[in-house]
Amino acid sequence: MKTTTKKKIKNLKPVECVADxxxxxTNCGLDHWISLxxxxxxxxxxxxDCETLLKVKxxxxxxxxxxxxxxxxNSPVNIKQISASAPVVKQTDDKIISxxxxxxxxxxxxxxxxxxxxxxxxxxxxxxxxxTLVSKILSNLEKTA
Numbered sequence: 001m002k003t004t005t006k007k008k009i010k011n012l013k014p015v016e017c018v019a020d021x022x023x024x025x026t027n028c029g030l031d032h033w034i035s036l037x038x039x040x041x042x043x044x045x046x047x048x049d050c051e052t053l054l055k056v057k058x059x060x061x062x063x064x065x066x067x068x069x070x071x072x073x074n075s076p077v078n079i080k081q082i083s084a085s086a087p088v089v090k091q092t093d094d095k096i097i098s099x100x101x102x103x104x105x106x107x108x109x110x111x112x113x114x115x116x117x118x119x120x121x122x123x124x125x126x127x128x129x130x131x132t133l134v135s136k137i138l139s140n141l142e143k144t145a
Contacts, residue, residue: 019062020033020034020036021033021034021035021036021039022095023054023056025046025048025050025052026052027048027050027052028048028049028098028101028102028105028111029094029097029098029111029115030049030098030101030102031094031095031098031099032046032048032054034046038056039058040058040059042058043055043058044058049102050102050105091126092126092127092133096127096128096129096133097115097118097122099130100114100118100133101114101115101118102114103134104118104137107138117137118133118137121133121136
């Protein structure tokens with residue numbers, strides 16, 4: 001004889017939400033992440049690697065509103081139509097490009113030179129991290145020199 005116990009299923013609501021904010025340096029394009037607590041701090045400033053001081057506009061609150069997307073649930077999906085569409089080309093994130101430019105500037109490139117060369121490489125290939133992009137650029141520079 002088997003005994004079964006009923007398991008109670010409870011719908012949980014979130015206990016906490018973590019929000020970080022990204023700011024981009026207007027001088028060199030490098031991205032900086034700060035916490036919500038820092039964004040709430042009056043006169044909070046970021047010191048960029050290019051030595052630019054960035055004053056952050058104070059944020060009082062962030063309201064997160066959950067809206068259920070029902071557009072996909074109600075419409076049938078044609079799999080043949082999706083597979084026949086143009087291939088998706090993965091692009092390198094702007095954050096990676098700006099960080100690579102900051103690294104290249106330490107090697108003596110001007111900001112514009114670094115941006116031009118990084119853009120030239122990311123147009124041909126997608127990169128997921130700064131180290132790989134900078135390594136590829138520097139290794140190819142050695143071959144052309």
